[in-house]
Amino acid sequence: MTDWAIAATPPRWRRWLLAETPQSRLQARLSRAYLSWVAFARNPLGMLGLVIVTVLVFLALFAPWVAPHNPLAGDLGYRLLPPGGEHWLGTDQQGRDIWSRIIYGSRTTLLIIFMVAITAAPVGIIIGASAGYVGGKTEAILMRLTDAFLAFPKLVLALAFAAALGPGVENAVLAIALTSWPPYARIARAETLMVRSTDYVAAARLTGASDLRILFGHIMPMCMPSLIVRVSLDMAGIILIAAGLGFLGLGVAPPQPEWGAMVSEGRQQILEQWWVCTYPGVAIFIVSLGFNLIGDGLRDVLDPREG
């Protein structure tokens, strides 16, 4: 018995969630999610990560209300002011409030993570699951292609793509997505190989389900859990690559705030006005640390042996 069960009389909703014999699929699922949550919530660092990411989402959603100044229009009379007073974190070379730009920059960061996740994961799962399901030559070719992409260091390949595509947030997303899908394809293939020969797939085939239907309806859903975990573990890395592209001028077009680009803009003033390039970097660091802490917490829950 674990300690959560010792509690004298748990409230109804908890008893329902902890039922030994769930009555419906929903109850079973929620019950599992609840147990994982309880395990995750015991990890203080994981919870810290969750707080960081929640704050990030909050700032991004309510940026116009939270940000004290306009992130795009600066007042040249207030250039390069040190932190303090009305400008918490100082102003940059165009007199724009750095704190406000960091708040609006969180939108760019979240947008890139979200877009990369919803582009790279489906590509990976389709390639991996098809390879695993079809087998033979198709599998060999698809997995060789995956290996070829994995042979590049991620950032270098993303740089090459972004350089060829030109700057811009869509191109940055595309470049990062093009380098992010191979691990997902590998995971999807491994899961598919396990599921392919199970009885329920055989049953589906006997009832006349087409290959496409089996693939999309019966196999891909089974790949989702491990894929979602892997994507969430990758988020910190995506942030760092996006910031790196931004730092090299391959991210968002100039007036829009992007953290990596802000660090790069502050480079010229680093000797006298250190805050211009320091604070955006702190933002990148904190957010990426937040995602990494969540990832570590998740790993502990899912694979307690490693912990």
Next chain:
Amino acid sequence: MKSFLRLLASVATTLLGLLLVTFVISRFLPADPVLAVVGDHASESTIAAARIRLGLDQPIIVQFWLYLKNVLQGDLGESIRTGLPISQELMRVFPATLELATVGTIIGVILGIPLGVWAAVRKDTYIDHLVRFFGLIGYSVPIFWLGLMGLLVFYVKLDWLPGPGRLDFGYEEMVTPVTGLMTVDTLIAGDMDLFKNALGHLILPSSLLGYFSLAYISRMTRSLMLGQLRQEYILTARVKGVPERRVIWKHAMGNILVPLLTVIALSYGNLLEGSVLTETVFAWRGLGLYITDSIFGQDMPAVLGGTIVVGAIFIIINLLTDVAYRVLDPRAR
């Protein structure tokens, strides 16, 4: 022997795939390869002539074949900015990256392995948490920013270390390149002042890369070590009264040495990637700075040339690790 052949075949196909990717980037993405060579204001006949010279009038399969042939003969084309052969330029800048990544890996190994072992032995104590958190910071911090902060603190504010570059300004011409490794070349020249200068410039960027390598190596060491410490042979050794130091460094370490080798090799490959941004921040004339400079100079052939070399090094590192694994671990034979 047969498995070695299979390994070589798989490396060859991966290399083929890698070149296919760079070929696709060079031919299909928006930046037009012809305009890139002749410029925006070329006449139609110049463009047509360039198309034929570049083989772009051929069917796509033939183009890929020509591309493969060129690359495998070491011809990566000419740089748009300088007009020099790209392979020659890459050979010139590569030793700088090699020097940086090697010293970085050495730092990562020397500090990362003991830290990982320490964390594993003191699992769930504050030491374990501290080591894990220290590693997690390494995973989370943007390397270019940490580099700038390092320069700000140790060069600008404290003045303990020299600034960007591989040597102080104006010194670079005084060294005749022999190996291309600045610390070695200055030693060969027998100039101790220059050697100290080169070493000083190396400290900050290599420590930075060393930290990233340490973060990865200590984490993997910890996890591998924990896997061993759970085993029964460790319990047996302890029961027999083998000193704890020997149990850990001899018995357990002996068993994780081979997988640890893979970890170190992977981290070496990762440093090649980390060096792109580090070299940009430290004006370190290596492979990474060459790639980013080429991006700024709209020099796509040079960008792709650098990309191919980095990818190829990655593949070679993996191949060597695989071979070493087979040689060192009897179970893999």
